Amino acid sequence: MNLLVKNIVHEGRKTNIYIEGNTIKSVGGKSGIKDDLVIDGEGKAAIPGLVNTHTHAAMTLMRGYADDLELHDWLENYIWPIEAKLNPDDVYWGAKLACLEMIKSGTTCINDMYWHPLSTAKAVEEADLRGVINGVFIDLHDPEKAREQKSVNKKLFTEFKQFPDRIMYSLGPHAIYTVSEESLIWVRDFAEKNNLLIHFHLSETRKENEDFVKNKGVRPIPYLEKIGFLGPNVVCAHAVWVTKGELKTLGKYDVKIVHNPTSNMKLATGGVMPYVEMKEAGLTVALGTDGCSSNNNLDMFEEMKFAALLQKAHRWDQTVLPAKEALEMATEQGAKALGLNAGKIEEGRLADIVLIDLKRPELTPHYNLASDLVYSANGSCVDTVICDGKVLMQGGLVEGEEEILEKVGVVAKELISR
């Protein structure tokens, strides 16, 4: 299908965007293609679809279920007991809700780690979104569990071939404290052989680093380097408790970083991700919401604001992480972290595009679109969403919205009382 978005503001001027199939064919210039569909962009601006580079989509099911609790109380008495009861159908509906929320707030691609990944993949496929999806690889240093996890992952890798190209399988070793060395090495080898991404939690809390040093006599990053785990296909969420020297190591292997400022603040994990030092080390830093138990939404506009303001507040410096850079974290850097040819509106890129409704009080007057989007907007300013060349939303409404909300209400109620 060919799609023309005409009279649309992009990078400060009015232009036309032509899409052929799933690719941006041209920006500006005259139309030479047959347009199957024309969207009038009058009063709107185009930005790349937002990339949520670290989340657990189906945790929408636990949104608001347990907040304001001490970390261990929260995990042990609320989150883990519910997760132990989750079945594929729960995850499917949780992910359906997440996809709906993401479309409505302008996210076109997620990097997801959760139980029952086939359910998430199905939901993402049905929503016509793009996704890198993995299960949670946890062996708790138990060789039996490790064997089982490897076999599950091999099977999933094959099963994911049923999905279209925009649904990508990846490996999700949970964290250094939940996955054995042998499994980490297996993950690395399997990923390398099959050209897969690895999605990993790295140094989120000070405690996990300290515990690791106590057990192994070495900090996590030097350890990961030693076992050869680090590489450009490793996407690390959080990375709050890292030293300057360790950032150099991560930079050497072109490891990708995902910042989750809202989750870090809400979970009170302490410290602030050293964004400035990461940039100095040449690292790609993308942005993620984390799951809805620790955020509690999937709104990447809000996440951009939290990212920019947390750095400014932490460093007593208004100039750090300016709006344009925050917007790039959520678009270009996100796509780069996932190895996607997306995140920018230019010829040859994947057609993941979001149209912003400019006729809104919080976006008036119009001095600087990046400032307005990062510091004033929220996800509700999204009017139109195009992913992989397909129009998923126009006028802020998604087909079948109400049915998903109703069904998730029933599923969640049943899950909690199960």
Place this chain on the structure above:
Amino acid sequence: MNLLVKNIVHEGRKTNIYIEGNTIKSVGGKSGIKDDLVIDGEGKAAIPGLVNTHTHAAMTLMRGYADDLELHDWLENYIWPIEAKLNPDDVYWGAKLACLEMIKSGTTCINDMYWHPLSTAKAVEEADLRGVINGVFIDLHDPEKAREQKSVNKKLFTEFKQFPDRIMYSLGPHAIYTVSEESLIWVRDFAEKNNLLIHFHLSETRKENEDFVKNKGVRPIPYLEKIGFLGPNVVCAHAVWVTKGELKTLGKYDVKIVHNPTSNMKLATGGVMPYVEMKEAGLTVALGTDGCSSNNNLDMFEEMKFAALLQKAHRWDQTVLPAKEALEMATEQGAKALGLNAGKIEEGRLADIVLIDLKRPELTPHYNLASDLVYSANGSCVDTVICDGKVLMQGGLVEGEEEILEKVGVVAKELISR
């Protein structure tokens, strides 16, 4: 006029709310009144109208005009030059835009400090909102300016009598470093005599405290106590750089505090307002967005989230400032700070009520409304706004919206190029 809101969720159960004139007549029970207007609350929840206890409404005109700049560069080269050119008509349109944004995001009352307060009052009156409004009282320690400011304020006090009761005049001595001791004492006396609130910036930055100590040999709060300035009618914005002992002093005089977490973070003023210690000192702590140059919106939902998360992150404690308390800061505490009989939905209170549309992905499922509102919602979840018993918005749309946006666009463009 009598108004019935029926089948509405309030504090976890379905009920009816009856409003007579500008007052809540009853919550629950049977209708005994003649209803001129009935609103069906099915699928919605009622919360008190949000109170934005520190803002500069007309600064919407500068939204996105200057961000990510060093504080002095920002003030001296961007904000002050524009403010020097502001005329009453500019302020009127800036405040019109602010009122539109506030209604759409569920704020029913503001505490405003800005130039040309009659323009702001006119805009607030036309929008049918509630407001405590003052001009900026600045004399820069110049006796001539002090005389002029006193005369201006006396005149404004009289002129404000043209407005309905819900538009209240107050005094706005800007800050300790811009207002002379003699003027502060005059403000205190004039406020006491005429039963007015005093709206003040207190210890926002470390620098202002240090400069004051250098000049006066005493910190601001002991100084304000000494000159007899402190009292229950003093509403202090920011109060970031205060000691535990000073909080005791503020508590002794029942001074009201307004937290502005987003502004503090964005302006990178350093430190974090000591919320826990303020509560321990028995202080009323309300919430404000500050102006749109330093936020950049007027969304009190976002402000609640920033408030809760900033405290948790700062104190490494997930349990601090839980959702319910954040919601109270934006409602009950706000009303208390301004001496209003509002901020709660109960018999006898002013009928300032907001209806939340619950059929939204980010508010699904429904475990805990306070959690959902503080951690997941934004202003766009507001469906209906009632202020002083009058319905200002239903279905998320305000009459005349587009005209205001268009006009402000023209006014802002002309202002910048003036």
